[in-house]
Amino acid sequence: MAKNDKPDTPGKKDSFVTEITPRSQDFSRWYLDVVRRAELADYSPVKGCMVIRPYGYAIWELIQQALDRRIKATGHLNAYFPLFIPESLLTKEAEHVEGFAPQVAYVTHGGGEELEERLVIRPTSEAIFGTMYAKWIQSWRDLPLLLNQWANVVRWEKVTRPCLRTTEFLGQEGHTAHETAAEAEEETLKILALYREMVETEMAVPVVEGMKSDSEKFAGALRTYSIEALMGDGRALQAGTSHNLGQNFAKAFDITFQARDKSVQHVWGTSWGMTTRLVGAAIMVHGDDSGLVLPPRIAPYQVVIVPIGRDNWRETVLPRAQELQREIAAAGIRVTLDDREERPGWKFSEWELRGVPLRLEIGPKDIEKSQVLIARRDTREKLGVPMEGMTARLLELLEDVQRTLFARAVAFRDDHTQHADTYDAFKQTLEGRPGFVLARWCGTAACEAQIKNDTQATIRNIPLDGPPAEGTCVRCDAPAQHVVRFAKSY
Numbered sequence: 001m002a003k004n005d006k007p008d009t010p011g012k013k014d015s016f017v018t019e020i021t022p023r024s025q026d027f028s029r030w031y032l033d034v035v036r037r038a039e040l041a042d043y044s045p046v047k048g049c050m051v052i053r054p055y056g057y058a059i060w061e062l063i064q065q066a067l068d069r070r071i072k073a074t075g076h077l078n079a080y081f082p083l084f085i086p087e088s089l090l091t092k093e094a095e096h097v098e099g100f101a102p103q104v105a106y107v108t109h110g111g112g113e114e115l116e117e118r119l120v121i122r123p124t125s126e127a128i129f130g131t132m133y134a135k136w137i138q139s140w141r142d143l144p145l146l147l148n149q150w151a152n153v154v155r156w157e158k159v160t161r162p163c164l165r166t167t168e169f170l171g172q173e174g175h176t177a178h179e180t181a182a183e184a185e186e187e188t189l190k191i192l193a194l195y196r197e198m199v200e201t202e203m204a205v206p207v208v209e210g211m212k213s214d215s216e217k218f219a220g221a222l223r224t225y226s227i228e229a230l231m232g233d234g235r236a237l238q239a240g241t242s243h244n245l246g247q248n249f250a251k252a253f254d255i256t257f258q259a260r261d262k263s264v265q266h267v268w269g270t271s272w273g274m275t276t277r278l279v280g281a282a283i284m285v286h287g288d289d290s291g292l293v294l295p296p297r298i299a300p301y302q303v304v305i306v307p308i309g310r311d312n313w314r315e316t317v318l319p320r321a322q323e324l325q326r327e328i329a330a331a332g333i334r335v336t337l338d339d340r341e342e343r344p345g346w347k348f349s350e351w352e353l354r355g356v357p358l359r360l361e362i363g364p365k366d367i368e369k370s371q372v373l374i375a376r377r378d379t380r381e382k383l384g385v386p387m388e389g390m391t392a393r394l395l396e397l398l399e400d401v402q403r404t405l406f407a408r409a410v411a412f413r414d415d416h417t418q419h420a421d422t423y424d425a426f427k428q429t430l431e432g433r434p435g436f437v438l439a440r441w442c443g444t445a446a447c448e449a450q451i452k453n454d455t456q457a458t459i460r461n462i463p464l465d466g467p468p469a470e471g472t473c474v475r476c477d478a479p480a481q482h483v484v485r486f487a488k489s490y
Contacts, residue, residue, distance in 0.1 A: 019033070019037070020033045020034060020037060020289065020290070020291060020353075021033050022289050023232065023233075023287070023288065023289055027232070027233040027284075030287075030289075031161070031164075031280075031283060031284060031287075032161070032162070034283055034287055034291050034292060034353075035056075035162045035163055035283065036162075037291065037353055038055065038056075038291055038292050038353050038354050038355070039053045039054075039055050039056070039354075040052070040053060040055055040056030040059070040162070040163060040279065040283075041053055041056050041162040041163055042162075043162070046167070047160075047167070048156075048157055048160040048166055048167035048168075049166055049167050049168050050162040050163070050166050050168075052163075052170075052276070055300060055354065056163065056279060058300035059279055059282065059294070059298055059299075059300060060170065060276055060278075060279055062202075062297070062298045062299075062300070063202065063203065063278050063279070063298055064150065064172075066198055066201075066202040066297070066298075067172065067198050067274060068150070068172075070194050070197070070198055071148050071172070071174065071194070074146075074190065074191075074194065075146055076146040076147065076148045076174060076176075077146065077147055077148070078147075078148050078149065078150065079147045079148070079149055080149050080150075080151065081125055081128045081129060081132070081149055081151070082122075082128060083121060083122050083151075083152070084107065084119040084120070084121065084122070085119065085120045085121075085122060085125075085127050085128050086117055086119060086120070087106070087117055087118045087119065087120055088117060089120075089127040089128065089130075089131055089253075090104070090120050090127045092127065092130075092252040092253060093126070093127070093220050093248060093249055093252040093253075095219055095220045095248070096126060096127075096219045096220035096248075096249070096252075097219075098219065099218075099219020099220065100123045100124065100155075100219060102156070103123055103155035103156045103157065104120055104121075104123055104155075104156065105120070105121045105123075105154050105156050106118045106119065106120060106121070107119040107120075107121060121154040122151070122152075122153055122154060123153060123154060123155050124153065124173065124271075124273075125149065125151070125173050125175065126175065126220065126245070126249050126271055127253070129147070129173075129175040129271075130249045130250070130252065130253030130255060130269075131253055133145060133175075133177050133253070133255045133267070134253050134254050134255045134256075137177060137255055137256075137257050137267060138257060138258065139257055139258045140179050140257055140258065140259055140260050142257065143177060143178060143179045143257060143267065144176055144177060144178045144179065144183060144187070145176060145177040146174075146176045146187075147174070147175055147176070148172055148173065148174040148175075149172065149173050149175075150170075150171075150172050151170070151171070151172075151173065152168055152169065152170055153168070153169055153170075153171060153173075153275070154167060154168050155167065155169075161280070161490075162280075163276060163277065163279040163280040163283065164237075164277050164280035164490060165277065165490065166276075169275050169276045169277070170275065170276045171273055171274055171275030171276060172273055172274055172275075173271060173272075173273045174191060174270070174271060174272045174273065175269070175270070175271045176269065176270045176271075177250070177255060177267040177268070177269055178267060178268045178269070178270070179257075179259070179267070179268070180268060181246070181268050183268065184244055184245070184246070184268035184269060184270050185223075185244055187270045188223070188225060188242045188243065188244040188270050188272070189225065189242070191242040191270070191272045192209055192225045192226075192227065192240075192242040192272075193209075195207075195227050195239070195240040195242065195272075195274060196209055196227050199227065199229070199239055199240070199278070199281075200406065201297075202295070202297045202298055203278065203281070203282055203285075203295055203297070203298055204285075204286070204295040204297075204402055204405040204406035204409060205229050205239070205281055205282065205285050205286075205406075205409060206229065206230075206406065206409050206410045206413050207227035207228060207229045207239055207240075208227065208228050208413075208436070208460075208461070208463065208485060209225065209226075209227055209461070209463070209464050210225065210226060210228070210460070210461025210462050210463045210464055210466075210484075210485065211223060211224070211225050211226075211461055211462045211464065212224040212225065212226055212241075212459075212461055212462075213445075213448060213459045213462065213484070214445065215445050215448055215449070216458065216459060217243070218241065218243045218271075220245065220248050220249060221243040221244060221245050221246070221248070221271075222243075222244045222245060222246030222248065223243070223244045223246075224241055224242070224243045224244075225241065225242045225243075225244075225461070225464075226238050226239075226240065226241045226242075226460070226461050227239045227240045228436075228460040228461055228485065228487070229281055229285065230285075230412065230413045230416060230417075230435055230436060230487070231281070231284040231285060231490070232284050232285060232286075232287065232412070233284070233433050234416055234432070234433030234434055234435045234487075234488075235433050235487065235488050235489055235490055236435075236436065236460050236485075236487035236488070236489040236490070237277070237280070237281050237284070237489065237490050238460070238489065239274070239277070239278060239281055240272070240273070240274045241272060241273060242270070242272035243270060243271045243272060244270055245268075245269035245270055245271060246268065246269070247266045247267070247268055247269070248269075249269050250266035250267045250268070250269055251266055255267045255269070280490075282294065282295070282298060285409050286355075286405055286409070287355070290349070290352045290353060291352060291353035291354065291355060292353065292354055292355025293355050293377055293378055293405065294354075294355035294356070294357060294377075295357075295401070295402050295405050295406075296357045296358075296398040296399075296401055296402050297402060299334065299355065299356060299357050300334065301334050301335060301336045301354075301356050302333050302334045302335065302356070302357050302358065302398055303328055303333055303334070303335040303336075303356070303357070303358045303359075303360055303394060303398075304335070304336050304337075304338055304351045304356045304358075304359050304360065305321050305324060305325055305328075305335065305336070305337045305338065305360045305362065306338050306344055306347050306348065306351070306359060306360070306361050306362075307321045307337075307338075307339065307344075307362055307363070308344045308361055308362065308363035308366075309363050309364055313363075314339075316364055316367075317362060317363060317364060317367065318339060320362065320367050321337055321339075321362050322337065324360070324362065324372070324387070324390070325337045327390070327391055328360075328390075328391055328394060330391075331391040331392075331394070331395065333391070333394060333395065333398070338350075338351070344361070348375075352377060355377060356377060357376070357377050357378070357397075357398060357401045358374055358375070358376060358377070358394065358397055358398065358401070359374070359375040359377070360372050360373070360374055360394075361373040361374075361375065370386060370387045370388065371384050371385060371386050371387060372384075372385055372387060372390065373385075374393075374394070374397065376397065376401060377401070378401050378404050378405055378408075379404065383397075413435070413436070415435075416434060416435025416436065417435055417436040417437075417438065418434060418435070418436070418437050418438070419437070419438045419439070420437055420438070420439045420474060421439075421440075421471075421474070422474070423474055423475050426439055426451075426455075426474050426475075426486075427454060427455055430455040430456075430457050430486065430488070433488055435487065436460070436485045436486070436487050437457070437485070437486045437487065438466075438483055438484070438485060438486075439474040439483070439484065439486060440469055440470075440471055440472065440473055440474050440480035440482070440483055440484075441459065441469075441473055441474065441475075441480060441481065441482050441483075441484045442472075442473035442475075442476055442478035442479065442480055442481055443480075443481035443482060444478070447473060447475050447476055447478075450475065451474075451475055451486070455486075455488075456488055457486045457487055457488050458486065458487070458488075458489060459484045459485065459486060460484075460485045460486065460487050460489065461484070461485055462482045462484050462485075463483065463484070463485065466482065466483045466484075467483050468483075469481055469482050469483050
């Protein structure tokens with residue numbers, strides 16, 4: 001592996017780290033600049049696909065590990081199911097196949113020969129899980145069956161963006177089977193709460209929970225619940241979904257069991273997933289004009305040490321910097337030492353671009369005073385910290401950075417959440433990218449479609465703890481059924 005491909009080594013000096021489009025000027029361009037300049041991902045020769053580079057993959061690994069721990073703690077086991085699915089399996093659930101048809105990729109030839117039956121490249125795995133569950137589940141004693149897989153998924157997207165929406169992406173899919181409808185609903189909401197806690201705790205990204213409208217729910221599901229996050233440009237992002245599948249897939253794939261009363265019944269199913277779009281969420285929620293701003297818990301390096309000195313710095317400063325690196329690493333902090341020959345100011349810009357939460361600067365005068373200078377990436381505040389007890393201070397600062405980033409994101413979301421009581425006010429509010437707009441809705445698909453046509457906004461979800469729907473729909477005179485969150489989205 002080349003030096004510049006290591007997660008702890010930024011790119012060459014010709015990476016033009018200062019050339020990032022300002023967020024306020026062009027948010028989309030800023031996002032793409034950050035993804036490429038920070039070496040998170042790059043375009044592959046296949047249109048719509050991305051190569052995840054080591055630094056970007058390190059962020060994903062930390063998110064993945066945090067989520068995996070939580071999934072296992074709730075009694076789920078990891079397994080792996082094939083990438084290829086016979087077309088005949090996918091078509092068993094009519095609503096499901098219709099929903100995914102535009103995004104399906106097929107394999108028609110293998111080993112130079114045409115296949116007797118086309119193979120679908122996994123767009124989601126309900127079909128293959130259902131097929132195997134039908135073989136494995138015989139009795140109520142086999143339930144609940146709680147499996148999860150970490151895998152790649154292929155959906156033939158027309159509009160793609162690295163780390164956000166790509167033709168191939170990584171993620172997890174949980175698929176469970178239960179004895180009763182109540183157990184399936186409990187599972188669906190349990191995972192939704194797990195997703196929210198993980199994203200808020202680890203990524204410092206606040207989300208709102210709710211149920212999807214029928215037109216926005218997962219194809220073939222009984223109900224879909226989601227967590228929605230607000231990006232820095234006022235657009236919403238669906239960060240995770242949890243689906244109560246009811247018995248739809250159980251009936252399609254004949255997943256039955258002998259119940260306690262000896263009758264034969266269909267199982268109740270759920271499925272749920274999160275993907276590498278969470279990396280994109282972290283970029284868009286926390287980043288600034290200088291690049292990434294990473295919450296410490298998902299930062300590949302929480303601290304970077306930059307030695308400062310004159311020509312003989314390798315003899316005077318570097319040995320003490322190396323000692324500090326060992327001390328900091330021993331405290332469980334992810335730390336890297338930048339001992340390249342580049343100027344300190346250039347290194348500062350590089351590590352700011354990469355979003356490292358804390359930068360530790362050490363020079364000859366610092367060694368004399370037995371202190372270091374610590375710069376926070378989130379606030380850009382600089383602090384003189386004694387070397388004695390420094391690791392404890394670093395741990396405190398990392399926790400404070402994590403809290404500060406979450407509080408900042410909550411404040412942004414709250415400042416960009418508005419209410420609208422009339423349709424004129426609703427349309428006016430949705431001009432541009434205002435964030436979430438709460439409004440009353442009659443519950444009909446026709447009204448929902450007209451609102452989307454007029455404003456390009458969709459119902460992100462119906463709040464689980466929302467206020468009562470008193471009055472009429474924001475668009476028509478029909479009685480309101482729900483107060484829902486509208487937003488323009490990615």
